[in-house]
Amino acid sequence: MAQDGSVFATHNADFVVESGADHRKKAISNPYIHRLQRRHFLLFDVLPFFGMAAAIAFLWVHPFGVVELLLLFGMWLLTGIGVTVGYHRLFTHRTFRAKPWVAAALAILGSMAGQGGMVSWVALHRRHHECSDREGDPHSPNLSGGGFTGRLRGLMHSHFLWMRRHEYPNIVHYAPDLLKNKPLIRVARLYYYWVVLGLVLPGVIGGLVFMSWQGAVSGLLWGGLARIFILEHIVWAINSFLHMFGTKAYESRENSRNGGVFALLTLGESWHNNHHAFPDSPSFGLDWYRLDPGYWVIRMLAVAGLATDLKLPTKDRRVAKRLDRRAASANAAA
Numbered sequence: 001m002a003q004d005g006s007v008f009a010t011h012n013a014d015f016v017v018e019s020g021a022d023h024r025k026k027a028i029s030n031p032y033i034h035r036l037q038r039r040h041f042l043l044f045d046v047l048p049f050f051g052m053a054a055a056i057a058f059l060w061v062h063p064f065g066v067v068e069l070l071l072l073f074g075m076w077l078l079t080g081i082g083v084t085v086g087y088h089r090l091f092t093h094r095t096f097r098a099k100p101w102v103a104a105a106l107a108i109l110g111s112m113a114g115q116g117g118m119v120s121w122v123a124l125h126r127r128h129h130e131c132s133d134r135e136g137d138p139h140s141p142n143l144s145g146g147g148f149t150g151r152l153r154g155l156m157h158s159h160f161l162w163m164r165r166h167e168y169p170n171i172v173h174y175a176p177d178l179l180k181n182k183p184l185i186r187v188a189r190l191y192y193y194w195v196v197l198g199l200v201l202p203g204v205i206g207g208l209v210f211m212s213w214q215g216a217v218s219g220l221l222w223g224g225l226a227r228i229f230i231l232e233h234i235v236w237a238i239n240s241f242l243h244m245f246g247t248k249a250y251e252s253r254e255n256s257r258n259g260g261v262f263a264l265l266t267l268g269e270s271w272h273n274n275h276h277a278f279p280d281s282p283s284f285g286l287d288w289y290r291l292d293p294g295y296w297v298i299r300m301l302a303v304a305g306l307a308t309d310l311k312l313p314t315k316d317r318r319v320a321k322r323l324d325r326r327a328a329s330a331n332a333a334a
Helices: 010-018 031-060 066-092 100-112 118-131 147-159 182-188 191-210 213-243 272-277 293-303 315-321 323-333
Strands: none
Touching: 031 213, 066 100, 066 118, 066 191, 066 213, 066 293, 100 118, 100 182, 100 191, 118 182, 147 213, 191 213, 213 272
16 A cells, blocks of 8 residues: 655645755655654654553543444544545545545545655655565565565564655655645645644544543544554555565566455555556455455445546456466466
8 A cells, every 4th residue: 555654744845846856856865854754753653652552551541432442443444544545546546536625535534644744645655656666665575685584674664664764755756746736735734733633533522422531531542543553554564564475366566465354454455466456446456346445435436426537447457467367378388
């Protein structure tokens, strides 16, 4: 799937555009960018660890109940949809078109996930597809050497550690379409405010339901910080484990794999090999019986007239890339 947008909300991305950066460069690296990366890493990647621990510790003060479960699940689902349907399938790969207000809502929900500003996220993911599992891929698990130690080092890098410091993809090169979308950029500039809203909202709901500060803190912890922690690790596992383990149904130039058993948990993102084989498809499952909640949301938007131009791969395209077909042809030729 995707990754942590790591460096910038869009106002920081403007630094790259307006500071005279060489637009011919595909990636940029300097001390200013690395400071921003470390700050984002500590705030949105490390702090949720402590938030999850605090949520568990707070059970001694306020028990986990139906309200906490609903806040955790509801906020996880909404922000997860913001990432998979908005950040990934709409903004990065343009697999469908959405009404402007729908796109803005998806950008807000994706921002609440705390995985980076929309433009940065898109640029990083487009670079990932361009260089996947090769030099230049920001989070491949397959470039750290062989053997157990190399594979473990690669998994740790791709799952989490790469976000501390990395080359920043030039958004002028990788995301010019988004930079031209002024209404969407105005929404994206408020990235940090949307993250805070995603923390405050469940806290307010918890406080109002229980009419106590304990309810407010419990809502903040479970619907906010713990939710960010859980969603992050689901997303990061696609970067790491599904580029090393799983099944491969279609030919693709990188090591992407499918992990169908995790389809519901990842909202369809675990059909990762399918996605790399057909990145322009809004459906990652491709077949109706392969669970893909992200695509179900897109289909509902289409039925409501809020999404158009869904670009599903044709049967011929899919057959041409099937690995079992190629293997059968090779065996017949032999």
